[in-house]
Amino acid sequence: MPERSLLSSLSITTEIDVVRCRQQAKRIAEWIGLGNVEQIRIATSVSELARNIYQYAAQGRFDFYLTRNARGELDSLQFEALDQGKGIEALQAILDGTYVSPTGMGIGLRGAQRLMDDFTIETSSRGTRIVAAKHFPPRPFPSSAERARFQAEHHEKEPLDPYTAMRAQHEDLLVASDELRRKQHELEGTNLELENTNKGVVALYSELEKASQELKEASEAKSRFFSNMTHEFRTPINIIENISKLLLTGVDGSLNDEQTKQVRFISDAASELSILVNELLELAEVQSGRMTIAVEPFSLLAFMAKLEAFTSALSLRYPQVSYRIDLPAEDIVLHSDQNRLFQILRNLISNAFKYTPQGSVRVKCYHTGEDALEFMVADTGIGISEDNQRRVFDEFYRIKTSGLKHIEGTGLGLSLAQKIATLLKGQLDLSSQEGAGSKFYVRLPIQYAGGHEGDDQALDLSGTTILLIDDSDADRYIISKALAAFDPVLIEAESAKASMDKLNAIRPDIIFLDLDLPDISGEDLLESMDWSMHRRVLVNTAKQLSEADRARLAPFCHGVLHKSEPDYVEQLLRQVKSLSGSLKHDRS
Template identity: 60%
Template sequence: MSNYRRITTVSITHEVDVVSCRQSAKQIAAWLGLSTLEQIRLATSVSELARNIYQYAGQGSFHFDLRKDSQGLVNAIGFEAVDRGHGIREIERILDGSYVSPTGMGVGLRGAQKLMDEFDIQTGTEGTRIRALKVVFPPQPFPSEKRIQEIRRQLQHEGASDPYVELQVRGSELLLTSSELHNKQQELEATNQELENTNKGVVALYSELEKASQELQEASDSKSRFFSNMTHEFRTPINIIENISKLLLKGADGELNPEQYKQVRFISSAAGELSDLVNELLDLAEAESGRMDIVPTRFSLADFTEQLRQFTGALSMRYPSIAWQIAPVHSDVMLDTDRNRLFQILRNLITNAFKYTPEGSVTVRCLLPDNETVEFLVEDSGVGISEDNQARIFEEFARVRIPGLAHVQGNGLGLPLAARLAALLRGEIQLHSEPGAGSRFTARIAREHHQSAVDLQNLDLSGITVLVIDDNEADRYLVHHVLEPFHAVVMESPTAAASIDKMHAIRPDIILLDLDLPDIYGADLLESMDWSLHSRVLINTAKPLENAERDRLLGMCQGILLKTQPDYAEALLQHVQRLAGSLSA
């Protein structure tokens, strides 16, 4: 309790002491700069609890404290209500709202709980102890010892006002609260009218977008069908050329002279390259159209790493000036995914690393960042890729021309195909590169291809409030669109400042927090929240995170969701279902 400082204590023995408690709470809140409505909420909560002590226990004590953070600033007003009565029966039902009393007992207690940010009650036959906190935001300078003594003397000197005066004050506060609610109601009605008018235009816009999206999808399907049909048609004549070339090279119909042998070898080599191109086109078309079959098998990571070592060893014979290493895995685990497709991804990445490293080294490492994912890092010390070209290399047939490496052969399909395959294996490929400093490709793949899917038929988020703190309107819309069919109550805040009132007044069950907010960095907002909210926060970001920052954030929240992952909607539902389940556990 070293971060708490007691301000005053009020002994409750007479009804007038209830008024003293209320006045003390309101004055302390005013000294700390809380808004008038926040002062009223705090005073009302304290008044209800003090009245409970007087009515049901006869007497007790009310302690007022200030809590300071690591920087020495006041970040909360705390109080502790203590009595030695007979305890409160049916306390769990009172707090969850299921207890109905003919006398109204428990209503004030539940109301006080809703008005506070933290609330803890311990009750039994030897008495009741209630501890509660009201957050102060932004944090205020902690008063000096001299100032605390002045506050205490002022509270003791003023004492309790005349009950009739207090009734007048409370009447004025009620009028103020009613006026505030009326203003909010008018603002809400105006906003609803504006939204209704805007919605008509949005509906028309979505209709146009849906039509354009359908046309684009049809064009994409036509392109995929064309690729697939044409490549199948190409394969037959290419196979004939390859097979006849092999027969001629073997001398099946007579020995070839040296010049003929050289010419047929050129034909055979070109047919082989064309065959590889056709195979990659077929795979790319199938991956884009969703017709590619993924056949998960169970195999060990160490065994797969050995397969990569054998492949890299054979490949390296064509590049004698390059040193290479396949780092051993530190912990062998079992994978359940399509081994052939995973090898195809790594084969393309490793081959590319050798191609674009005139001399130096190529290293392949494997990491296990969590229980669901495996990462393969393919690093080289080659020519690197400029930032302008990093997106282009994942486009079909796009090749980056690099001075001094014009001889490098390729068709521009290897990396696009690897990216498509990674998405089909529930993963992604990331690139970090600088010209002249080499490149690092990271293939992040799900260990288990068949992850447990969300039970959409039985998923019910009724009563779950979700606050989306994100300045991107499209991202907020997507979250709302995904969660709305399951009856979640979704609220939106485009800035950190706009979210603070919602967090304190509503206490949402789940908070989706973007990191790149316009007024404050999301991680800083997370740190400023009280710890009871940290258990409700899910980071929802498109920003690539370094390992150190990711570990730091995971220590303060319940998970990190990447907006860029291909199965974003399903992943969002999985996280929300998990957090909603923890609330009811």
């Protein structure tokens, strides 16, 4: 409890004493330098409590105190209202505003409480004690001489002119009325600004929805174009390939050396175009959700033997590169799509050879747990720079290097491999250092989960507004890419300040919140949100969180995602699916 000094004490035995208490409270507030409005608030609170004492307890006392902080400065005006009446019944109901009385009892008590900063009540059949305080910025504490002079000038039983007291109270009412009128004008102005802002936000939201729909239609049109185009290309490409083979075999007569060379160029070009067409078709199937997953049991050792046969044949084209396939110590039966998994690893192994001018390629399988496997494809090649690591999974992107100018490929292999890994409920990652080689990791469950290839596609976020609050462009990009297939309305904010308007005006359905923001901490922003928003928040952080940290965050969010977790994207989708499901349940 802060140190305090008694300044004035007044007894209440008559109705005049109620008026005297009010006047004394206003004098003290004026003497310590409070503004007119604060003086009236304190005086009104004291007046209501003094009237309650006189009306319900017949007599009592008011004590006024000045309190000082640790530096000895004056920082609040405090008073105690004491009586020996019968106590206050239904106190909590009165303070909550739920108590109804035909005499109006309780209205003054609740009003007095709202006018003060601190307000505590102790009541029983032996009486009531109320302690209240008004805080203000610290200022010099009055000296003993100053306090004594005030006490001498305003002693308890000084003459009271009822007319003067009534006129002073009337003036206070006019000041309070003027203050209320000013506040009303300010409130009306603020409401008008909010209304105009909301109109702008609604218009912006409408534009975002329109843009989102246009993007969705454009994406669908692109997928249809890819699919139709590639189907149309297949027939002429097959004709070119087959006729080239006939010419090279000499069925219709032998070719001279120059003609053979020319036909081989045609055949090789047709083969490359055929690969591009097939990859485009598969990419369109993945993006449209039409790619099927054929789950079947198969032996891991038999699968690795198939990989070794492929790698052995491929290595003949790269005499400067050695390879090694590390077989697992024991066989395991996988329940997944063998052909799709082979397609992923075939792309990774082909890339490893392509980007290793001289060195080695290694393929290994790890049993990382009871229900998961991890395949690693490592090379000692040119490596991938940090900037390129963010882009190698983009469609049609190929690493440019001065040392390797004639690398075959379409730039679709890694993008397609990553999407197929996701369909297999797995994940494709890489670690690399420029000039020191690369390692690609494929993690997937031994038992394909869900029993149906469309589980992730069943997630429908159309019409769901998702706000990404994160200062990292890369982290926002990862979330956007992971959720893009499910058609949400994505809104981004790079700081807490930039998110404020979006939080309050749009009220997103799902909020991804980074804890390390450039202006204020994510935890502070989280605590400032209203309780109804907390259950929409997914904390998305790279910070190492202890159990205590997680327990502290738990009441303020739906869940916590860690950016460095190996199955981050899978956890993200699972949390979003859970959260979107609860939102739909709330709406129904």
